[in-house]
Amino acid sequence: MIALAPIAPDEYVRDVLPQSRTMWAGARTFDEYVAEFRAAAASPWGRRRFRTVGLRVDGALVASCKRYARVLRCGERSYEAAGIGAVFTPEALRGRGYATAMLGAFLDAERAAGTDVAYLFSDIRPAFYAGLGFVRLPSRTFTLRADALPNDRIEVAALDDDDAGAVRRVFDALDRRRPFAFARTPLDWGWQRLRARSREHAGDPVHLGVxxxxxxxxxxxxxxxPAADAFVLDEFAFARNDDAWLIAPLLRAAAGDLRKVQGWLPPAVARGALPRGAVRARSDATAMLIPLSPAFRAAWNACGGRPAPVDADPVWSTDHI
Structure with missing residues (x-):
């Protein structure tokens, strides 16, 4: 018997994480990798918006993935979105079509449940997902010389958890002007705080404001x-258009004595605050989506299948799953 079924957190820790650690643990130890997964799954966000599912053949787990619940704004409407992450097949079982079967069953179940759109960020073989009907979105990086950024005199403040509400207000002020965006509810902000504490990526976190x-x-x-001689940007925001000029000197302050500022190309409403630099296609974390409901397909077709201007990307790196 072949069936798509939930995977309990303990089973996922036991049967999946020891094998997937080489792909996704990043700079974390295995214990940190497990602890962060457990913390996310047990959080208010995790209990409401996150689960792990897998394909079972005669009861044996042969493929797995993570499901993230988000709301996607497209034009004037909001749509239920299912994010797919960490698609994994044990090495000994690869080449048998299990991942394809799992994703097909996943998408069928989401359509039946009324989900409007599914999305993912492909680290490996975007062509595989394109074969399932996923559409590739613009996915690019930028690089700036830090010493070429303006060195305006501004009073820079280090931000901490006490500033979370203020950060949210500034982000929302900018984000509500975007025609295509993942909505951030209080639960989503809780997830962002968990991720900000993650040790997945190398480097020292920097949160600066004016x-x-x-x-x-x-x-x-x-x-x-420092190993990359770079400040790697996650996101930025400004409350009013008149404050957009603050972003460049904030980036210079964040870089300090490092030579570069780099990251994902930001969405259109923020793109104008970023000085021009070198832009190239991203070879990993390629953003992709597939319309599932007639309503979202019509909205997607109405915008010509282009959620962002040609000089901007549709999502922040903090949307990555």
Whole structure:
């Protein structure tokens, strides 16, 4: 018997994480990799928005993935979105079509449940997902010389957990102007806080902002990675258009004595605040989606299958799953 079924967290830790660690543990030890998974699954976000599922053949787990529940705004409407992450088949079972069968069953189940769109970020073989009907979205990186950024005199403040509400207000002020975006609910912000503490990526976290009086008016977040001689940007936002100029000197302050600033190309509403630099296609974490409901397919076709202008990307790196 072949069936798609949930995987309990303990089973996922026991049967999947020891094998997938070489692909996705990153800079974490195995114990850190497991602890972060357990913390995410047990969090309010995890209990409501996250689960692990797999394909079983005669009861044996032969392929697995993670499911993330998000809401995607496209135009004036919001749509239920299912994110797919960590698609994995044990090495001894590869080449038998198990991942294809699992994803086919996953998409069928989502259509039947009324989900509007499924999405993923492909680290390996985007062509495989294209064969299942996923559409590739613009996925690019930028690189700037830190010493070429403006060195305006601004009073930079280090941000911490006490600034979470202010960061959210600034992000929302910018994000609500985007025609295509993943909505961030309080649960999603909780997930972002968990990820900000993750040791998956090398480097030291940096969260900087500028205040006007007691109000935060702009911020940048990312990591200083001395081994790459770079500040790696996660996201930035500014409360008003008049505050967009603050982003470039904030990036310079975040880079410090490092030579480069790099990261994913930001969405259109933020792109103008980023100075021009070298842009290239990203070879990993390629954003892809597949319309599932007639309503979302019509909205997608109405925007010509292009969720962002040619000089911007549709998502932040912090949307990555």
């Amino acid at each position: 205040r006007r009086g007691r109000l935060l008016c702009a911020y940048v977040t990312g990591r200083r990675v």
